[in-house]
Amino acid sequence: MNKMRIILMILLLAQVAFGTIRYVSKTGSSTSPYITWETASDSIQKCLNICIDGDTVIVANGVYKENIDINASITLIGSSMDSCVIMGGTEKLYTIGAYKSLVIQGFGITGREDYAYRAINLRDFYGNIKVSNCRIYNCNSGIKTYQSSDTLRNLIITNVETGIETWCTLQTCSPVLLNSLVYVTRENGKVWLNFHGGNGTLLNNIFVGKDDPETGNSSGIYSASAPHRKLTVKNNLFIRLAGLQTIRMHSIWSDPYFVTNNVFLECRYPLNYSSVFERPRENSTIRNNVFLRNTKVFYIEQQPNSDYNIFWENNENIPPGFNLGLHDIKADPMFVKDSLPSTFPPNAISNADYHLQMYSPGIDAGDSSILDIDGSRSDIGMYGGPLGQSYQYLDLPPNPPRNIRYTANINEKKIVFTWKKNSENDFKEYHVFRDTVQGFTPDSAHLYLILPDSTLGDTAQFIDTYSGENAKYYYRIIATDNQENESEPSDEISVIITGVDIMDVEIATDYRLYQNYPNPFNPNTVISFQLAVGSYVKVMVYDIKGELLEVLVNENKPVGYYEVEFNAGKYASGIYLYRIETVDESGIPRFMDMKKMMLVK
Numbered sequence: 001m002n003k004m005r006i007i008l009m010i011l012l013l014a015q016v017a018f019g020t021i022r023y024v025s026k027t028g029s030s031t032s033p034y035i036t037w038e039t040a041s042d043s044i045q046k047c048l049n050i051c052i053d054g055d056t057v058i059v060a061n062g063v064y065k066e067n068i069d070i071n072a073s074i075t076l077i078g079s080s081m082d083s084c085v086i087m088g089g090t091e092k093l094y095t096i097g098a099y100k101s102l103v104i105q106g107f108g109i110t111g112r113e114d115y116a117y118r119a120i121n122l123r124d125f126y127g128n129i130k131v132s133n134c135r136i137y138n139c140n141s142g143i144k145t146y147q148s149s150d151t152l153r154n155l156i157i158t159n160v161e162t163g164i165e166t167w168c169t170l171q172t173c174s175p176v177l178l179n180s181l182v183y184v185t186r187e188n189g190k191v192w193l194n195f196h197g198g199n200g201t202l203l204n205n206i207f208v209g210k211d212d213p214e215t216g217n218s219s220g221i222y223s224a225s226a227p228h229r230k231l232t233v234k235n236n237l238f239i240r241l242a243g244l245q246t247i248r249m250h251s252i253w254s255d256p257y258f259v260t261n262n263v264f265l266e267c268r269y270p271l272n273y274s275s276v277f278e279r280p281r282e283n284s285t286i287r288n289n290v291f292l293r294n295t296k297v298f299y300i301e302q303q304p305n306s307d308y309n310i311f312w313e314n315n316e317n318i319p320p321g322f323n324l325g326l327h328d329i330k331a332d333p334m335f336v337k338d339s340l341p342s343t344f345p346p347n348a349i350s351n352a353d354y355h356l357q358m359y360s361p362g363i364d365a366g367d368s369s370i371l372d373i374d375g376s377r378s379d380i381g382m383y384g385g386p387l388g389q390s391y392q393y394l395d396l397p398p399n400p401p402r403n404i405r406y407t408a409n410i411n412e413k414k415i416v417f418t419w420k421k422n423s424e425n426d427f428k429e430y431h432v433f434r435d436t437v438q439g440f441t442p443d444s445a446h447l448y449l450i451l452p453d454s455t456l457g458d459t460a461q462f463i464d465t466y467s468g469e470n471a472k473y474y475y476r477i478i479a480t481d482n483q484e485n486e487s488e489p490s491d492e493i494s495v496i497i498t499g500v501d502i503m504d505v506e507i508a509t510d511y512r513l514y515q516n517y518p519n520p521f522n523p524n525t526v527i528s529f530q531l532a533v534g535s536y537v538k539v540m541v542y543d544i545k546g547e548l549l550e551v552l553v554n555e556n557k558p559v560g561y562y563e564v565e566f567n568a569g570k571y572a573s574g575i576y577l578y579r580i581e582t583v584d585e586s587g588i589p590r591f592m593d594m595k596k597m598m599l600v601k
Helices: 003-018 044-048
Strands: 021-024 056-059 062-064 068-070 075-078 084-087 094-098 102-105 108-110 118-122 129-132 135-146 151-153 156-167 176-178 181-184 190-195 199-203 206-208 219-223 230-234 237-239 245-248 257-260 263-265 275-278 285-287 290-292 310-312 335-337 353-356 402-409 414-420 427-435 447-452 459-465 471-481 493-499 502-507 524-531 535-543 548-557 560-567 574-584 589-599
Touching: 021 044, 044 056, 044 068, 084 094, 094 108, 108 118, 118 129, 181 190, 190 199, 427 459, 447 459, 524 535, 524 574, 535 560, 548 560
Parallel strands: 021 056, 056 075, 062 084, 068 094, 075 102, 084 108, 094 118, 102 129, 108 135, 118 135, 129 151, 135 156, 151 176, 156 181, 156 190, 176 199, 181 206, 190 219, 199 230, 206 237, 219 245, 230 257, 237 263, 245 275, 257 285, 263 290, 290 310
Antiparallel strands: 335 353, 402 414, 414 459, 427 447, 427 471, 471 493, 493 502, 524 560, 535 548, 535 574, 574 589
8 A cells, every 4th residue: 555545545534533535636627626536626626616614625746826815714735845846826815815824835835026925924813823744935935924933844944035934922932943944045034034023943954055155145044023922943954045144133022042962154244244143142052063164153142052063164253352152162063064165056056965974073072961962962063962963973084175275486496385284073184196197096105294183284285395407296195084084185396496597386177087975875965077168078977787877967057076876766776887978178088087986774
């Protein structure tokens, strides 16, 4: 018995006492009262017109071009958020208008992108709605509710100016958003726009804003007239949301805020004004969060009640005159992968991984009164705390040396190499390799010198000197950690001295296909590659029999380093192959390679 039949049986049993199951389908005869698939209504609204409180309406796959009004307290079930779509037209300012308590699940809901248009509009009454497993897109506002304690779960909301809009003048108004993605892509975008107060709760969500120095001023939790009286924000990821403030915390109300175990990443536009928090309250709790590469964390007028957080590479953590908490940490949180592209496509979210690596300073370092799901002291970050996850910490090698630069002194025959120092908590030293042959392998036979962490300042560097003329030297650098893990080698650096006052230095960018990571994996892994010149690139995955499974990349790309994720959720355990082919702008094949990877379920 498949899952859909089980669901329908449960619904049928429930409706014996509470209402009727009705059907909507493009293939039915549209014969009222629509109680079989054969007599299903061809219009959602036509079916809703005869519904009473307690009815359930099940909608088959298809695109339903209509604006609908729901006047009864019903359950509305679509077959798939991808293939069962309600597409609002021009008649009204919403696709779905509800006048009573309502349950909606399993739809794609879209409409118009003009001002004030909403996908779901809970009209002016004191009921509640439950919306789950829906995709909402291409409209001004995703969901608007009024005086409601709604539960919104498993939603994907994209290409909107406002994700969730709540009106709450009642102290009992307590909307909840769980396990959802909200991606605001418009100027002045807002993930959660709150009017007048209420008690909001946001748990285990991903919130993403537009990344543009000119127009990318998206906000996170924004209060238009008065803030939430009480706000709980736990285990969320906030990416590139600033718009002056990611979370506004005016001191109008005395109830506390609870902001724990979140990650705030690159909340930065507009650069001179944006902050993660605006005026946090003294009685609020800001614990176990990671603040990474933001413009500033706090805009404050009093000492914040903040502690047990990690701050790293923010322009400003705490403004002058105020202090970090006693247990706050300034260190690299050591996420598995936190780098994002400068232009932020939606699929870049899945390419990052905000789990902590082994030896991260955030492991068991949170507030001791907060416990992880396994009963240990809370980790810092979005996977810590009782709503987080238990997972195995990976002992990853350090990142390869990046951003290598040089300064040459021809008269002294000296050159100084500098690069961004590794920030991993367990970083140990650099190994510098040198040879006179281009393309050499950086092994023990070519080890030139070791640079321990204790000898380095904020920037890693080494100095080399030369004698004579017509010399050629090639370098590669590897970072190591305390467990003797080694990074990938840096790009090759060539130094060619052709005369008394001529020194030619080049940091080469090679073609390269890297080993996927993690490996073995289940079910996601990242495949990385590097291009020496702009090329047409194809990256493909094959099974062990050589049959093509997926094409991950098939497009022109400029010179540089790239990553692409492979999801093997639908494949069986085993060995798989991945290949790269590149053709330059002249149509000449330049690079091909293949590697193996292991899927273990």
